[in-house]
Amino acid sequence: MIKLNNLSLDFAGNVIFRNISLQINKSDRIGLIGNNGSGKTTFLNLLSKINIPTDGTISKDNNLKIAHLPQELSFNSNVRLKEFVVGLNSEIIELDKRIDKINNMLSKVESEKKQFKLLDELEEIQYKKDKINILKLEINAEKIMKGLGFEDTDFIKNINNFSGGWKMRAELSRLLVLKPEILLLDE
Incomplete structure (x- = not known):
């Protein structure tokens, strides 16, 4: 390997x-x-x-796939624990932006031909988003977080509100969700 x-x-x-x-x-x-x-x-x-x-x-x-959990973490993330662990990655964010943009354009376009074209594009984007399968990812992330000691009520807490040790567990959860073949753990 x-x-x-x-x-x-x-x-x-x-x-x-x-x-x-x-x-x-x-x-x-x-x-x-x-x-x-x-x-x-x-x-x-x-x-x-x-x-x-x-x-x-x-x-x-x-x-x-190699994942690395460093000895020291620097968090500058203003998201909830579950969002952090699931890693609403840039691809999902971009797809959501495109969906919003197309929905906005749909409300302004009068030509039926242009509307159909936008609807086709919207369907294609939704297909890409479905392929990522966010629900399955979230269920897996919750199992991992619970296995590392988090409670259901922790999932909605801001990541910055956790202590250093719990932030380390959050980062480990995030890495495990990625399903790496090699996991490098530093202390």
Whole structure:
């Protein structure tokens, strides 16, 4: 799944890693153990492509989904927990904007031909949105959140109202909803 070949990393003239080769296969569970400052977080950042190696290669299977839960989170999101976890992604937001725009245009267009064209476009957009299957996504997200200790009443709370530990659980929930094949957890 992921193969590291002679991976090296230097930071500000200091050697962090030298010539690491490793293969991570499906269903492997790997723990990195080391002192503070020994490079565990940096190594995970390499795997998630936050950092770039000085030398060597990282190759992975095509379409491999990797999710990374960093050691520290910075939240600047003013949404409810459930929206955050489900991840009303930019694709859904764009589709909703197009639906609103077409509905607005429909109320102003008088030509039947143009109305039919707009209705066809609206149907196509709705089909794309249905394909994403938001309801199934929400049900799965709720199961995951409950499994991590959230209550039903938490789903409507603003994400910024949670403590750091609960925000970490929210982020983990969001990552699990994505169904990654590899999950990188930093402490």
